Structure formats: structure tokens, C-alpha cells
């Protein structure tokens with residue numbers, strides 16, 4: 304305020320960081336942001352915010368932003384600034400050349416959960432109608448794709464069941480593989496208020512996260528499982544619930560497929576799934592598992608919240624289904640205070656998935672082989688659509704290394720930093736003939752790009768984000784785009800260079816098209832969003848104001864489906880060379896690979912990535928607090944400083960992944976979820992040894 308002067312007007316918009324989706328008033332002087340004030344009428348945050356949304360918006364005007372399109376012939380040549388027309392025309396010509404030479408399926412596109420619904424919808428439309436294939440994917444691939452698979456299979460739709468308000472009616476809260484204090488701080492505050500007023504807490508996490516014991520909060524149970532054993536623990540909880548007949552017979556009879564329940568109950572009741580048997584894998588004392596299962600089953604309202612510690616495993620989808628099994632068996636679905644709630648990492652993970660940016664699904668989660676759905680899109684778009692599912696991000700990179708995938712349009716994602724096995728990602732990118740990166744900064748992926756299209760920030764665009772509770776909220780432009788175009792206009796220009804003839808003049812028209820082809824968005828429009836402030840999908844004739852709690856009378860799929868969840872150990876094993884298990888997470892003040900938070904000048908961000916190691920393991924290796932260490936796995940090695948703590952158990956180490964110098968993903972493996980290819984970031988066998996520094 305001192306530098307810019309007092310604000311003259313304000314615009315309500317939505318935070319572009321995490322899946323809580325806090326609403327803010329951007330207080331402006333002319334086109335300069337004076338300050339971001341959490342909006343008291345925001346239904347996701349009710350006037351609260353965390354440090355990122357409030358202070359970390361300075362990256363929008365950071366000097367490292369690229370504002371002019373650039374081209375280069377080879378990745379070892381310098382960039383050359385060009386006009387928008389040349390950059391777009393060159394990209395389109397290259398994509399067509401590659402398709403003529405290598406086939407229609409030799410190119411694809413990647414969109415991001417950082418982008419608006421409208422931008423994401425256009426990228427998948429460009430790939431499907433313009434590239435003529437389904438090679439489109441999103442960064443949800445590397446975070447919540449197992450949520451999509453698991454909840455669609457069991458409940459019928461790929462979304463959390465509750466609104467955030469719901470937690471105020473929970474008696475027992477289970478948190479699995481999530482650290483809301485750092486990852487979803489505004490929701491964490493609300494959750495802690497409920498816990499302080501008496502709700503009981505169960506935490507299932509290898510690490511003793513802040514919420515296990517914080518002021519006036521003490522978890523009733525903390526199950527410190529060995530990384531990679533979620534399914535063993537959850538199936539053991541199910542064993543207790545079934546063998547002690549703690550399940551909700553009426554709910555199962557009325558709401559679920561009874562034959563499948565009986566099959567599942569017979570399976571989990573086997574002695575091999577008892578808490579005593581699972582202890583040998585998970586390391587969690589059987590008594591803790593029994594106690595936690597009894598507490599959850601006895602709750603009047605039991606709610607489960609989970610994060611990437613559930614999904615980023617070789618059994619990520621199985622774990623999501625194991626959670627859904629527990630909720631259905633105990634009747635904890637379909638009313639306030641209960642449910643299965645994925646805590647989405649990025650601002651628009653839910654929306655990116657809803658918009659059809661997966662290679663097998665059109666918007667609204669209709670499979671590309673669904674002829675009726677495809678017909679509707681073909682009529683509207685005037686183009687034939689491919690009925691074969693396309694390539695996922697890792698498969699695109701594999702195909703590139705094999706020489707059959709040649710061109711990629713990447714909007715808003717730094718796959719070299721955020722995807723596993725960095726060397727393989729680099730090899731895939733290097734093997735392509737045309738990589739077009741559309742982003743704010745010259746990120747690590749841009750080192751392998753031939754075209755750079757400068758993107759716009761959330762302050763420079765109109766659109767919508769959908770948060771973790773399915774709440775669609777508007778993002779409103781407060782500044783003229785410094786690069787000259789909003790992101791949806793850039794994708795439209797590329798589409799029109801490929802002769803698609805798009806004529807959108809405002810993102811509201813894109814939302815109208817989304818509503819016309821996506822059943823859960825039927826009633827959504829900018830007009831209604833302006834009137835209501837926000838809308839939770841499904842929004843349609845039956846629920847014109849939206850749906851805070853899903854599956855109230857029946858599951859979206861009809862009857863709830865129980866699925867057998869056999870624990871299968873990951874192929875990533877410890878051994879004499881790599882005796883420790885590494886798992887990863889976040890800190891409050893940084894965000895993902897740090898592209899935005901590290902470029903915010905109005906606050907100093909001191910944190911670096913640290914390796915947490917138990918005192919016993921540190922002493923064995925001669926490591927002291929603050930020492931530089933080498934972290935090595937079968938995939939690679941990196942260097943960072945150690946911090947010694949009993950938050951992690953002996954045999955487990957932990958780090959964050961925010962700094963490009965650390966590049967934690969250099970060490971992560973190529974193992975992934977069996978159903979969705981979501982990388983197994985949370986389990987890597989490593990060795991830690993003293994180092995002199997980077």
C-alpha cells in the first residue's frame with residue numbers, strides 16, 4: 304500500500320493455488336494489485352486465507368516472465384522472438400507436417416490443473432477435433448487420477464462426496480495420506496476447530512504430521528504405517544468391521560449391491576487380512592488398527608479425507624476403493640458429516656478432470672468409446688472423433704523414445720520437474736521434433752521446447768476453477784494480459800491455424816458449450832455464477848443451485864459397488880544398497896515446483912527442501928542437523944540438507960519437492976498405479992550418505 308497508494312476499486316476472484324479455492328477481493332489501483340483480501344462471502348473460505356493466496360501473487364509481474372512468443376529450430380539454438388502469428392502458424396504447420404509423416408496419433412497435448420475449466424476444455428477440444436486423436440492428458444495424471452478411477456468404480460462419479468461445511472457435523476474424522484495443515488491450510492483450520500470441539504481424529508500416515516498432535520488436539524489413533532502399505536491397513540480395518548459385525552446392515556441392504564458386499568465381506572474376513580496378519584507388512588500394531596476401525600464404525604458421522612499419500616502409489620486406485628468400501632460398509636455416505644473426500648492439490652484438479660482432459664474420457668467422464676456421447680460432440684464440433692483411447696503422459700514419453708510420438712503442446716505444466724524419473728522425461732522430450740510450451744516462465748521443460756508461447760496469470764484472465772468440493776467459482780480479470788492474450792485466446796489461435804474456425808469472444812461462451820455437452824454442468828452459466836457466487840456440480844434441472852452433498856438417495860451408479868482390495872507389495876524394494884524408504888510432501892509456504900511462490904518479491908521465501916531423517920538413522924550415518932547429504936536411489940541422486948526428527952520412523956525419510964535445484968523427482972521411480980499410471984512418488988528405496996554439498 305505504501306508503494307502503490309490506496310486501492311480505488313476491488314474485484315472478486317479465486318486463489319490460483321490449492322484445491323480449497325479461497326475467494327479474494329483483489330484491491331486495485333488502476334491495473335496494479337494493492338493487496339489481496341480474503342473475501343468474507345467466499346463459501347469455501349468464509350473470509351480466511353493462507354499465506355500463499357494472500358501474499359504470493361507477485362509472480363504475475365515478475366521480471367522473469369516471458370511476454371513475447373519465441374521459436375528456435377533446435378533445442379541447442381538460442382531463442383528468437385517472433386510475432387504471435389508466426390509462432391502460432393509455425394506450431395500448426397509443424398504439427399500438420401508431423402502427422403503427415405508419422406500419422407494422426409503421432410502428436411498430442413497436455414493441459415494443467417492450474418488452468419481454468421474453459422482453457423482445459425479448449426485444449427482437449429483442440430486435440431480431439433484438431434489433432435484427430437485422444438492423446439490428451441492433464442497433470443491430474445500424476446496426482447489424483449486414482450481418485451477418478453476409484454470413486455467412479457465404487458460410487459459412479461469421480462468426485463468428493465461432501466462440501467467443506469460438512470466437517471462441522473462429523474464425529475470422527477479419518478485423515479489418510481494428507482497433511483492439511485501444510486497442503487490445505489484453510490480447510491485444516493476448519494477441521495481443527497471441529498476437532499477442538501470434540502470430534503475424534505484418526506490419522507493414517509507414515510509421518511507424524513502436525514495434526515496428530517497440535518494445540519488442544521490429540522489424535523485418538525495415529526497409524527504410522529510403512530510407506531506403500533495403505534491397502535493392507537485399510538483391508539485390516541475392514542476385517543475388524545466385518546468380523547465384529549460393526550457394519551451398517553440397513554445401508555448395505557438398501558443402498559449397495561448386496562451380492563458384491565457379501566463377496567467382499569467373505570474376502571476381508573479371511574485371517575490373512577486380520578490386523579495381526581497385516582502388521583507384518585505395515586508395521587502398525589494390530590491393537591491400533593482394531594481400535595481405529597471400531598472408532599470409525601461406531602461414529603454417528605464418520606468422514607474420511609485423503610491426499611496424495613493415498614493416490615501416488617502402485618495401488619493408488621485400490622486404496623481409493625478400499626476407502627470407499629469402508630465408508631459404504633459403515634453407512635458413512637450420503638448425508639452431511641460423512642463421506643469420502645479427496646483433498647485436491649491444485650486449484651483446478653477437479654475441473655481439469657471434469658473437462659475431459661483424460662485420454663479415455665470426454666467431459667463429464669463419458670468414455671471415448673461411448674458412441675452416443677461421441678455423436679453429440681461430433682455434431683457440435685463438425686469433426687469425426689477417434690474412438691480409441693489416447694496416450695497418457697508416460698505413454699507419450701515412452702512412444703517418443705520409441706520414435707513414434709513426435710509433437711506435443713504443453714499448457715501450464717512443467718513435466719520435467721513434476722513428473723517422475725526425470726531422465727526418462729528428458730529423453731522423451733528430446734526425441735520429439737516439435738515441443739510447444741505454453742507457460743509463464745522458461746521452465747525446465749522449456750529447455751526441450753522448439754516454440755514458447757507466453758501464458759497469462761490468473762490476474763489477467765476470466766474463467767472458472769472447480770475446487771475440491773466441486774465448487775465452480777469465477778476467476779476475474781483485473782489486469783490487461785502483459786503478453787497480449789488470455790490463454791484461451793492462444794489455444795483458439797492455434798485451433799484456427801489448424802482450420803477449426805472457432806469464434807469464441809469470451810470464456811462465458813466456452814462455459815455455455817461445456818454446459819451443453821456435460822450433464823453435471825447443465826445449469827452452469829456465468830449469469831448463474833454471478834447470481835449465486837459459486838455452484839457445486841451437479842447443477843441441473845433437479846438441482847438448479849447445485850449439490851453440496853452427493854449420493855443422498857442413491858449412488859450415481861445406482862447401487863454402491865464393493866471391490867475386493869488385495870494388498871500387493873510394490874516392486875520398489877529396500878535392500879542393502881537402498882535400505883531406507885523415501886516419501887514426499889509439501890510445506891505451507893511453497894507450492895509444488897515453486898514456479899510461482901519462489902518468484903514473489905513481496906515476501907521472502909526462505910525454505911529449502913530438507914530431508915527429514917530419524918535420529919537413529921542419522922547417527923548410524925554420521926549425519927548431524929543441517930549437514931549436506933546425498934540422497935541416492937536406483938533412478939538417480941540429488942543433494943540436500945538433513946534435518947533430524949522423530950516425525951519419521953526409523954527406516955523412513957521424507958522430503959519436499961519445491962526447489963528446482965533439489966529435483967526430488969530425480970530419485971523417484973518409474974513404478975505407477977496399476978489402473979491409471981499415477982506415479983508412485985510416495986515410495987522410493989534410497990540410501991542417505993554425508994556429502995560436501997551440491
Ligand code: SF4
Nearest residue numbers: 318320321325353356
Ligand atoms: Fe489459496 Fe489454498 Fe491458501 Fe486458500 S488455502 S489461500 S486456496 S493456497
